[in-house]
Amino acid sequence: AQSVAQPEDQVNVAEGNPLTVKCTYSVSGNPYLFWYVQYPNRGLQFLLKYITGDNLVKGSYGFEAEFNKSQTSFHLKKPSALVSDSALYFCAVRRSSGTYKYIFGTGTRLKVLA
Amino acid sequence: NAGVTQTPKFQVLKTGQSMTLQCAQDMNHEYMSWYRQDPGMGLRLIHYSVGAGITDQGEVPNGYNVSRSTTEDFPLRLLSAAPSQTSVYFCASSYKDRAPNYGYTFGSGTRLTVV
Numbered sequence: 743a744q745s746v747a748q749p750e751d752q753v754n755v756a757e758g759n760p761l762t763v764k765c766t767y768s769v770s771g772n773p774y775l776f777w778y779v780q781y782p783n784r785g786l787q788f789l790l791k792y793i794t795g796d797n798l799v800k801g802s803y804g805f806e807a808e809f810n811k812s813q814t815s816f817h818l819k820k821p822s823a824l825v826s827d828s829a830l831y832f833c834a835v836r837r838s839s840g841t842y843k844y845i846f847g848t849g850t851r852l853k854v855l856a
Numbered sequence: 857n858a859g860v861t862q863t864p865k866f867q868v869l870k871t872g873q874s875m876t877l878q879c880a881q882d883m884n885h886e887y888m889s890w891y892r893q894d895p896g897m898g899l900r901l902i903h904y905s906v907g908a909g910i911t912d913q914g915e916v917p918n919g920y921n922v923s924r925s926t927t928e929d930f931p932l933r934l935l936s937a938a939p940s941q942t943s944v945y946f947c948a949s950s951y952k953d954r955a956p957n958y959g960y961t962f963g964s965g966t967r968l969t970v971v
Binding site for chain 2: 751844849
């Protein structure tokens with residue numbers, strides 16, 4: 743079975759500081775991994791994905807994520823946080839074959855303090 | 857604008873009533889799905905479809921029905937609404953074979969309250 747864990751309900755960071763939002767996953771076979779962001783009263787927006795290749799992937803708005811197969815993690819990072827990055831962030835996983843089902847984590851609320 | 861359109865945006869139902877949440881996409885995506893979002897529980901998959909005429913259950917299918925008669929439309933039916941179905945519902949779509957490269961496109965959601 744597929745599963746995703748986001749261990750932190752909320753992450754607080756000061757503006758200008760680096761941020762990390764954690765995600766670990768469990769899936770049989772090779773994973774496809776995603777990050778999405780949700781602003782208040784909006785649908786989810788795609789940020790970035792890992793399919794194969796370089797373990798460090800870059801996405802929208804200056805975000806990046808590092809795939810670590812041995813630790814089954816896919817943490818979201820940004821070198822310098824902005825107040826406008828404050829939102830709800832979701833990690834998602836899909837198996838690379840056999841199903842098209844995406845499983846989402848419970849979400850992490852990021853609060854960037856001015 | 858191309859995208860996923862959900863209607864209605866808000867709905868209040870009485871317990872036992874039925875209704876259909878509409879979802880339409882104009883991107884020729886094969887894959888469509890419905891999620892519900894509840895505080896502390898993230899997004900949970902209700903039903904999904906990999907093409908017209910093909911549907912399957914997700915994690916929380918009870919109390920919901922779907923059908924996929926066209927590529928564009930994927931309505932979600934609540935058969936007999938219950939307060940436990942109070943939630944925000946999202947429809948999402950993607951290409952099937954190219955899905956990993958494009959990710960999901962989400963609708964803006966339907967906020968449903970069952971009283």
